[in-house]
Amino acid sequence: AVAGLEHPVFTFGLDHTADCTAANLTEADGRPVFDVMVRGEKYAHVELHVYGHHNVLNALAAASAAWALGLPGHAVEAGLASFTGAGRRFEHKGTYHGAEVYDDYAHHPDELHALFTTAKEMGYERLVVAFQPHTYSRTAKLFDRFVEELKIPDVAILAEIFAAREQNTLGISSADLCRNIPGAVYCSTLDKAAEALRQAARPGDLILTVGAGDIYRAGEKLLAGV
Template sequence: MMNNPKPIREYLVPGKRVHLVGIGGVSMCPLAEVLRGMGLRVQGSDMTESDTVRRLRGLDIPVAIGHNADNLGDCDFVVRTAAVHDGNPEIAGAVARGIPVYERAQAWGAIMQHYPNALCISGTHGKTTTTSMCTHIFMAAEADPTVMIGGTLPLLHSGYRVGNGDTIILESCEYCNSFLSFFPTVAVILNVEADHLDFFKDLNDIEHSFHQFAQLVPPAGHVIVNADNQGAMDSVQGLEHPILTFGLERPADCTASNLHEEDGLPVFDVLIHGQPYAHVTLHVYGRHNVLNALAAAAAAHVLGLPGSAVEEGLAAFTGAGRRFEHKGTYHGAEVYDDYAHHPDELHALLTTAKELPHKRLVVAFQPHTYSRTAKLFDRFVEELKIPDVAILAEIYAAREQNTLGISSSDLCRNIPGAIYCSTLDKVTEELRKIAQPGDLILTVGAGDIYRAGDKLLQEA
């Protein structure tokens, strides 16, 4: 971090003025509300007007549109998102004036120290769904949790919640080692795979980061790990903390018994150390969601929640936003949207979708970042051979420049019958042209591919 001789916790006191750069972001907006609730004077800036920005203004939090050093005013310190670089005029202005600049993760880390229970959900994929499941469970238990999720949860009508209970539940991302600024009392590791290779050197480097994350848990805390995932198990090798495992394929402390399907949906008993804990009926598809549910149940168990809260919470969970989210029907074809952007996530999504009733599986996929596409190229090709029709939108750049000279058209050339679309409008046009009654259409990716499906449905 920069220009910050004191730990951020010394600034988290009533009366201090904080400026949030990128305040409209999915994890910055709840941060603004939490800091305001702690008695700080909160202000911020964002690049565009949005419902989130308008919500914050409704709470008397001033938000400037556009980034300018003048926006800092008389703030005492600055918090930025990972997407805001040192060259941002507000960051440069703060440094020039000697105003401390902290990362968003540092702020959340300091905040969670105020909670007896800090439940942090980590993993290469499944974080948003599992954090959402945990939220449902803790809400069913009337635990009044504070929550920060990297997506929208219908239960909350947003991606966050500011509660008054003794538990904070956070989706915890490994990118740029952000989660190493956290203070978990319960650390969940869902899986560890090769991803974010624009930051990490390789899988060993990623496993080392997750190992450091698990080490942050105090001796009286809990580390919960997926026994079925080798990377997750490798990441906790040599850890002195006691580990609670969950899984389906290998022996585990928390597992599913009598697992079967009713109307295509998973039903099972949760056993912990061989003892019945909860009887679960999920309303989301797929074996990967059974694992996510086991992780959430294990977390609830170690924090003393009754099995009945797990049953009630998971029964009410129908998915987080952009996680196999049903968007509507177009000319007899069902349209879904999903955030999957890693080959493992694609595999789980597409194999689950294949099992659902449909005539053809039509997938419009938008790769996310040039570096991920290049480094996992062959695996993307293999997964994108699963659907009956694959439509490839151009790569979503996110934080990157295309220094690799790679395009989705390169993927297309390796996938028989795949269709390349240089713009989202062309994706919508292609979907409109090929959609047939009985098709299952999926728009997939972590960028803005969902817009293609939304536009299609506007024309329905």
């Protein structure tokens, strides 16, 4: 995509041919720790407070921009160490009876796959997910994909579809998804979703509320005890 450009091009990525890349990549409590290398020289040592392969790439992008602007490596270290994630992107909401509660805006099957596979690698005993599909049309169009991804969690709780601006002319419900996901629980309201989370939660669980609608309220109700 950059072939033929006349101005200088600076690349980043996990491919070691990139100008900015990661070396000595390990994990501490599931969070990435690595050295940022710029053209073969160590620029910064990074210990992220967010999870996932995609956040390593995000950190390299930020480090590349900082390097191009002439910022010192210690500024990159401090900046990335203080970053705890964007709102509704694997956002830590609190702890409920020994289970950690997070919220994420993921609403497409590809996003669910990335989120769930990352979460399953974090060392928790179980992954408990309360998911709220977004729009009737998307749920119908991607039905089989949603079923496939929602089989990944150990416990799947499905809130009713978030309509957004749509009318349910398709006659579809989250209950239809549940019938295709062994052990899944259907909840017609957010109060019922919060109660299902309360009943499911165990110490050592990772609880995720997931979706682009108002499913985050189920996690907040859980934490508030209402």
